[in-house]
Amino acid sequence: MGEPEEDEPQAVAAGLPEAMAAVLADYERHLLSERDLTEHTVRAYLGDVAAxxxxxxxxxxxxxxxxxxxxxxxxxxxxQVLGRARTTLARRATAVRVFTSWAHRTGLAQTDAGALLGSPKARRTLPAALRADEARALLEAAAVHADDGSPLGLRDVALLEMLYATGIRVGELCGLDLDDVDRERRVVRVLGKGRKERTVPFGVPAERALDAWVHRGRPRLVADDSGSALFLGARGRRLDQRAVRTVVHRRLAEVPGAPDLGPHGLRHTAATHLLEGGADLRSVQELLGHASLATTQIYTHVTNERLRQAYRQAHPRA
Known part of the structure; x- marks a missing residue:
């Protein structure tokens, strides 16, 4: 299924009968106007329902x-026969249940066909995370590339420091504006999933990196269409998520033995190190912007597994 034109309803692009196409178009308007979901989430929901x-x-x-x-x-x-992952199947089942519930609630269907549709249980895998020394080596590697004072080098240090210091999502990082950062209080205002706003603190190293970028790096990249974006690309536009992923992968490749993680891996790393340092689960939940504490609890498994590994390696009767 190709990309629809900008004004073309998703349903028409899917080649559906007229009645189905009309319902899906109504559902798209519902998601955009009433649910206040992000464009990415709306596209995912519509794609699953259209399929x-x-x-x-x-x-x-x-x-x-x-x-x-x-x-x-x-x-x-x-x-499932096509080999879709359990997590993908669970997401698609959820998307369909939400759709059939809406169709029943609005009188488009007499029954809620998806009410009893089950979701395959996803195998919960422990997220990969850097050790503290690997995280330090990553930031040092970025600092080496910023020694020449290049604007991109200064930017890369600042964005890596912010990802690790705050644990924010890569989309949240790219969406930051200059006035979202309160450098006096060392906090950043983040607009997360569901357009929920939260305030996240950051430390002195991130503050220094941000200052260097904002005062010495960013002014050299500013263009007419830069707007108030905090992080800019080489052409002066707001930095996109793909560029951030490239930076993270490139700098991590310079850390011997470190796993090849993306920006989300730095989010996992920040959460893991917070818990290992004694932060309570509720605080980490607030910092990460998780709607459910159960999502945050996976990081306790990460820290417990590290403890078991240390025990097996160090105790003579392990």
């Missing part, structure tokens, strides 16, 4: 009012 409706259409359905649990289960089963 399910295409499957239903192939089975003979021409309207959402005829959807049934058997059809939804056969679609998920097909996804």
């Amino acid at each position: 399910m409706l295409e499957h239903a259409h192939r089975l003979g359905h021409r309207d959402v009012c005829t959807l049934d649990l058997r059809t939804l289960r056969s679609w998920l089963a097909q996804q």
